[in-house]
Amino acid sequence: MKNLRLIIGLLGILVVLACSDDDTIKDPIFEFISFQNESVTINENGGSIEPIPVVLRLMGYEPTEDIRVDLSVTNTNVEEGIDYELSSKSLIFKSGSFISDTLFVSTIDNEIGTDLERSFDIRIENISKPEIKVGLGIENPTNAVMKVVIADDECTETISVFDGALTNQTPWGTHDINGSVNGSVVTLVGNLITYSPFSNATLEVTLTPDLDGGTKGSVTFDDFNAGTDSDGYEYQFRQVGSGSYDVCSGEIHVGFDVYYMSGGSWVYWYTTNNTITLQ
Known part of the structure; x- marks a missing residue:
């Protein structure tokens, strides 16, 4: 009987050793945490997009x-708080649940246009139960990272679009004018006030984006000596209200009072509101 027990024991040891040397034997049960999608695209349109x-x-x-999962973010041509917002950077699996609570991704309409891909990766960084694996699959796990692509809704033009032939619409008529761009300053030349004796008026306006690289912004100028008409009268334009521009729509909106020189003093004549567009 003792010999039989010894033989059985030796056989058991051999089986264990044989199994230990067999690298192909794996635990048939695996636990994974992963994203449901490898990528998602979200429009930029700010508050209009859920x-x-x-x-x-x-x-x-x-x-x-409960199981806590911490996340990390890697940006490509975007910045958190400027291009997008995340409601959290950690998610919880409640006891008995196979689906975590929800992280919400929202975009910010920042008026910045670019031809480059704008995206960020959300990565599973840490799991409070470390024996659970990250991603689906043993050798090449997938869905451990989710890519979020932001679909830009701005054009990629700059204020250089205003360099050339433009159309100036006033309350009294529409006229062809010209624009030239130097840095942030656009020089407008032509019939700016619907007055034929002064068809060569000049006005320099400064275009300032709402934020760096933006396609929209404000239009400003200081009191500007606009030139002399064919009758010899000098003119000055003085801004009224807030001017604006939009590169994507190719528009400049600016209003100003028209003054002319008489007896050594500037005399108010009238106010015009101009919409300047690309031809």
């Missing part, structure tokens, strides 16, 4: 206690 919900899924394991 935030995109993002959740994680848990496979092969039913939690008996």
Whole structure:
């Protein structure tokens, strides 16, 4: 009987050793946490777009206690707080749940146009139960990272679009004028006040974007000596209200009072509101 027990024991040891040397034998049960999608695209249109919900899924394991998952973000031509916002950077699997709570991704309409891809990666960084694997699959796990692509809604032009032939619309008529751009200053030349004796008026306006690289902004100028008409009268333009521009629509809006020189003093004549557009 003792010999039989010894033989059985030796056989057991051999089986264990054989199994230990067999690298192909794997545990048939695996636990994974992953994103549901590898990528998602979200439009930039700010408040007009509902935030995109993002959740994680848990496979092969039913939690008996809450599991916390921490996330990290890697940006490509975007910046958090300027291009997008995340409601959180950690998600929780409640006890007994295979789906995490929800992370919301929203975009910010920042008026910046670019031809470059604008995206960011959300990555599973840490799991409070470390024995659970990240991503689906043992050798080449997938869905451990989710890519969020922001679809830009701005054009990629700059204020250089105003360099050339333009159309000037006033309350009394529409006229062809010319623009030339130097840095942030646009020089407008032509019939700016619908007055034929003064068809060569000049006005320099400064275009300032609402934020660096933006396609929209303000139009300003100081009291500007606009030139002399064919009758010899000198003119000055003085801005009224807030001017604006939009590169994507190719428009400049600016209003100003028209003054002329008489007896050594500037005399108010009338006010004009101009819409200047690309031809």
